[in-house]
Amino acid sequence: MLEGVNAIETHELRKEYRGRAVVDSLTLTVPPGEVFGFLGPNGAGKSTTVKMLLGLVHPTAGRAQVLGGSPHDPAVRARLGFLPEQFRFQTWMTAEEFLRFHGRLAGLKAAELGARIPQVLETVGLGGRGGETLGGYSKGMLQRAGLAGAILARPALVFLDEPTSALDPIGRVEVREIIERLRGEGTAVFLNSHLLSEVEQVCDRVAFVKRGRVLQQGSMRELMGGVLPLDVRVDHLPPGLLDTLSGLGELRHTDTNTPGRADVELWLDHEDAIPAVASAIHAAGARLYALNPRRPDLETMFLDLIEDTPDSSARAARLGQGAARA
Amino acid sequence: MRNALLIAELSLREAVRKRLVSVLLLLTALFLGFYLYGIVRLEGTLDQRSLEAGLDGRSLNGASNLPVIYSAMFGMYLVYFLGSLMAVLSTVGAVSGDIENGVMQSVIARPISRAQLVLGRWLGFGAVNLGYVALLSAGLLGGVYAITGYLPPEPLAATGLILLATLLLTALTVLGSTLFTTLANGIGVFVLYGVGFTGGILGSIGTFADTPTLTTLGRAANALMPTNALWLGASYHLQPEVALQVSEAARGANPFFADAPIAAGLVVWAVALTVLAVLGATQRFSRRDL
Numbered sequence: 001m002l003e004g005v006n007a008i009e010t011h012e013l014r015k016e017y018r019g020r021a022v023v024d025s026l027t028l029t030v031p032p033g034e035v036f037g038f039l040g041p042n043g044a045g046k047s048t049t050v051k052m053l054l055g056l057v058h059p060t061a062g063r064a065q066v067l068g069g070s071p072h073d074p075a076v077r078a079r080l081g082f083l084p085e086q087f088r089f090q091t092w093m094t095a096e097e098f099l100r101f102h103g104r105l106a107g108l109k110a111a112e113l114g115a116r117i118p119q120v121l122e123t124v125g126l127g128g129r130g131g132e133t134l135g136g137y138s139k140g141m142l143q144r145a146g147l148a149g150a151i152l153a154r155p156a157l158v159f160l161d162e163p164t165s166a167l168d169p170i171g172r173v174e175v176r177e178i179i180e181r182l183r184g185e186g187t188a189v190f191l192n193s194h195l196l197s198e199v200e201q202v203c204d205r206v207a208f209v210k211r212g213r214v215l216q217q218g219s220m221r222e223l224m225g226g227v228l229p230l231d232v233r234v235d236h237l238p239p240g241l242l243d244t245l246s247g248l249g250e251l252r253h254t255d256t257n258t259p260g261r262a263d264v265e266l267w268l269d270h271e272d273a274i275p276a277v278a279s280a281i282h283a284a285g286a287r288l289y290a291l292n293p294r295r296p297d298l299e300t301m302f303l304d305l306i307e308d309t310p311d312s313s314a315r316a317a318r319l320g321q322g323a324a325r326a
Numbered sequence: 327m328r329n330a331l332l333i334a335e336l337s338l339r340e341a342v343r344k345r346l347v348s349v350l351l352l353l354t355a356l357f358l359g360f361y362l363y364g365i366v367r368l369e370g371t372l373d374q375r376s377l378e379a380g381l382d383g384r385s386l387n388g389a390s391n392l393p394v395i396y397s398a399m400f401g402m403y404l405v406y407f408l409g410s411l412m413a414v415l416s417t418v419g420a421v422s423g424d425i426e427n428g429v430m431q432s433v434i435a436r437p438i439s440r441a442q443l444v445l446g447r448w449l450g451f452g453a454v455n456l457g458y459v460a461l462l463s464a465g466l467l468g469g470v471y472a473i474t475g476y477l478p479p480e481p482l483a484a485t486g487l488i489l490l491a492t493l494l495l496t497a498l499t500v501l502g503s504t505l506f507t508t509l510a511n512g513i514g515v516f517v518l519y520g521v522g523f524t525g526g527i528l529g530s531i532g533t534f535a536d537t538p539t540l541t542t543l544g545r546a547a548n549a550l551m552p553t554n555a556l557w558l559g560a561s562y563h564l565q566p567e568v569a570l571q572v573s574e575a576a577r578g579a580n581p582f583f584a585d586a587p588i589a590a591g592l593v594v595w596a597v598a599l600t601v602l603a604v605l606g607a608t609q610r611f612s613r614r615d616l
Contacts, residue, residue, distance in 0.1 A: 054435045056434055056435065057615040058615060074437035075437065077435060078437035082431075084428065084432055086428040088429055089432065090340070092340060093343075101336060102433075102436060105329065105437065146432070149432065
């Protein structure tokens with residue numbers, strides 16, 4: 001469709017079941033081609049949100065636009081892929097029949113499907129197993145088949161609801177690779193998950209939800225207050241090195257307790273400063289053992305947010321205080 | 327429409343793959359075999375008696391052939407009953423079953439409208455049920471004809487009305503499966519079927535006992551659920567003159583057979599109710615959260 005149209009836009013989206021809000025004032029924007037992580041504990045309203053974005057559930061109030069149109073418009077849904085949290089499919093079908101049926105529903109031609117089905121089966125690791133009935137599949141294989149269905153029609157936006165819940169560690173890595181490949185092809189991905197590591201590794205941006213409300217959203221960097229923690233280990237600290245480093249970033253912590261080594265934690269504003277840190281250490285004559293940009297720790301943030309601080313300003317304030325103490 | 331046909335095709339394949347069709351064919355063969363064997367024995371006995379009585383043969387539409395005539399009619403009543411049973415049981419989870427087991431989500435996320443899905447389910451299961459009733463009717467009447475040489479006066483009109491009743495029940499069951507759980511739906515539609523049958527019984531007692539109130543109640547139940555009225559209409563077309571005279575003499579004492587054709591208005595109403603049920607199902611399903 002139109003280039004530059006946001007993959008998802010919601011405004012004050014709300015869903016009530018028997019008077020209780022499951023999703024409340026949800027306002028989200030997912031640009032095209034972005035991998036967006038939707039994080040929250042069980043019962044936070046993640047699946048209901050996805051269902052509203054797919055037209056499966058009717059919102060009580062608010063507005064949802066997907067690929068520039070309404071999810072109730074079949075033409076819009078033709079460009080969506082969906083792996084449901086409960087990946088249950090017609091057990092009497094073989095995987096190939098299942099994909100053929102879904103491909104035909106999505107409007108693919110028979111010839112196209114003939115080429116595409118073995119391709120997606122291969123992608124999800126079910127190459128050569130397409131002739132077996134789904135009734136004989138294990139849970140993990142069913143989830144893979146569902147994933148194959150989600151990416152079958154080359155969608156512009158894919159919803160993956162807990163896509164690795166039934167997969168072993170290898171399967172999880174494979175799903176991550178599939179998501180990365182989708183990103184490479186310009187496909188937007190909306191990833192519902194409570195697995196922080198999964199989201200952390202693939203998502204461009206994340207939103208935290210709790211009780212149907214978005215507590216915070218943004219890139220990992222933004223959520224961390226825009227800083228990039230860097231762990232540095234050198235053999236010793238030559239005079240002046242710390243001063244040079246404080247010029248490059250915010251010096252947070254220094255540990256020289258262990259003889260023959262010194263650890264420094266530095267908060268940088270931007271990752272472009274990392275090479276400069278390396279050069280500075282080298283120029284000062286210290287030997288560099290480790291230079292480790294630390295990913296924002298999603299788990300800590302998640303626990304903080306979910307447990308007691310629904311207010312994002314509280315966290316920002318705490319970060320600010322921390323900086324002041326150092 | 328393409329999508330509705332795709333869903334209908336899926337429903338047909340589902341019926342074949344879940345062994346519904348093979349079980350049906352087997353049971354149909356058993357039922358027909360059993361029933362027709364009875365008729366073979368009946369025919370032998372009747373022939374024997376007419377021989378013993380010194381008669382050359384029996385008139386096919388005469389009183390002496392009434393046992394065969396009634397065998398064909400009760401046989402067709404069983405066809406109607408089995409067709410109704412099949413219409414409800416095969417279709418009872420047409421929509422609700424797929425919602426309950428989670429299959430529906432991934433289907434409705436595709437570019438298919440919910441109306442298309444409901445229509446496709448009705449068409450698919452309707453085709454299975456109609457095929458079943460048509461096969462059973464042809465097998466029964468054809469079998470009776472092959473054994474005894476007797477064919478009811480208007481077999482096509484009679485079968486047509488039974489097929490309409492089957493299609494109506496299929497539509498009501500599809501509607502029920504968008505409203506209730508699979509179990510509740512099955513119970514509900516059977517109760518409705520019972521209402522139709524009750525209507526027939528009340529009507530016939532009303533006529534027999536000359537009690538207008540009962541007749542009115544019967545008529546109301548028949549209007550609410552016209553399947554039994556459709557069967558009674560079919561039974562009229564299955565009776566030769568001699569059987570109709572018996573029915574008339576009985577003044578409605580037999581609630582299974584009618585001595586008058588079905589009112590055209592009731593046939594129109596049954597068709598309208600079928601269409602309304604499917605439309606209602608599409609409306610209801612379109613509003614439902616999955």
